Amino acid sequence: MMTCVWCGKTRKNSRYARVVWDDLDSTWYRCGECGSLMILPRPSGKLIRKVYENDYLNKRLQPHTGVDSRIRYAKEYRPTVFAEYELSLADLRIKKTGVRSILDFGCADGVFLEFCKKHFNANTKLYGTDISEHLLGQAKDNGWNVVPLGDLEKLGRTFDLITLWDVIEHLDDPGAVITRLKKLLSPRGQILLETPRVGALSEQFGEHWPHLLPVQHLSLASKEGMQKFARRMWLMIEKHVSFGGNAPGSVVPQPYKGAYDRLAKKLDFGDVQLVTLKKKS
Numbered sequence: 001m002m003t004c005v006w007c008g009k010t011r012k013n014s015r016y017a018r019v020v021w022d023d024l025d026s027t028w029y030r031c032g033e034c035g036s037l038m039i040l041p042r043p044s045g046k047l048i049r050k051v052y053e054n055d056y057l058n059k060r061l062q063p064h065t066g067v068d069s070r071i072r073y074a075k076e077y078r079p080t081v082f083a084e085y086e087l088s089l090a091d092l093r094i095k096k097t098g099v100r101s102i103l104d105f106g107c108a109d110g111v112f113l114e115f116c117k118k119h120f121n122a123n124t125k126l127y128g129t130d131i132s133e134h135l136l137g138q139a140k141d142n143g144w145n146v147v148p149l150g151d152l153e154k155l156g157r158t159f160d161l162i163t164l165w166d167v168i169e170h171l172d173d174p175g176a177v178i179t180r181l182k183k184l185l186s187p188r189g190q191i192l193l194e195t196p197r198v199g200a201l202s203e204q205f206g207e208h209w210p211h212l213l214p215v216q217h218l219s220l221a222s223k224e225g226m227q228k229f230a231r232r233m234w235l236m237i238e239k240h241v242s243f244g245g246n247a248p249g250s251v252v253p254q255p256y257k258g259a260y261d262r263l264a265k266k267l268d269f270g271d272v273q274l275v276t277l278k279k280k281s
């Protein structure tokens with residue numbers, strides 16, 4: 001038994017799937033309360049650090065077809081990634097104006113900051129942080145204002161928008177991180193989470209669901225798990241949508257992909273969720 005990092009309940013977990021990739025081996029369990037999935041036993045801190053060490057973005061660290069993290073950071077893929085950000089912010093009703101400061105938590109090489117510079121007002125202050133020193137160095141070389149994870153509070157400022165794109169599922173204790181980030185929110189600030197969503201679609205993929213990444217993804221939230229998580233964090237859900245992020249063009253070709261994506265969003269069966277969280281006023 002392990003306490004679910006999303007709903008906070010300690011229930012009997014049922015075995016869901018075993019995913020093995022090279023020397024990485026993980027067994028996924030389902031929370032008996034909210035249906036979220038988690039790796040048990042948790043990989044050691046040493047193993048987790050090893051996975052993120054050096055050149056993380058250039059490694060192919062996943063066994064499933066269709067999704068490859070390397071693509072995401074390739075320069076030629078920028079327009080696609082930027083179009084995704086644009087769509088996500090529109091879905092979440094985040095306006096271009098009025099956002100004075102942004103912190104991208106898990107900024108990697110600065111891809112989202114690059115988008116923000118084009119998308120938001122010129123005077124919007126942009127900051128990034130990442131667990132990987134290597135990536136922080138890269139982001140810094142790219143000209144971005146980055147700080148090590150431990151130094152966020154030293155900035156002595158708050159943010160109107162804190163973003164975690166594909167980050168929270170990598171964290172051992174999402175609650176601890178959100179509790180910390182909550183203190184860095186301006187009074188009307190929002191935390192944006194993008195993370196896979198366990199649900200009807202992931203069930204269809206079963207053990208082949210591309211988000212069951214050994215060691216990297218530690219816990220994947222269901223819709224209910226995310227709702228209970230927000231409540232536990234004393235945060236209000238401002239907006240909560242899903243999209244069919246799991247059907248890259250290579251798996252579902254156009255024009256079907258467009259129709260599929262729209263349907264997934266409309267009927268809310270997408271296997272990626274987007275959430276904005278606000279402090280209770």
Ligand SMILES: [Zn+2]
Nearest residue numbers: 004007031034
């Ligand atoms: Zn749960």
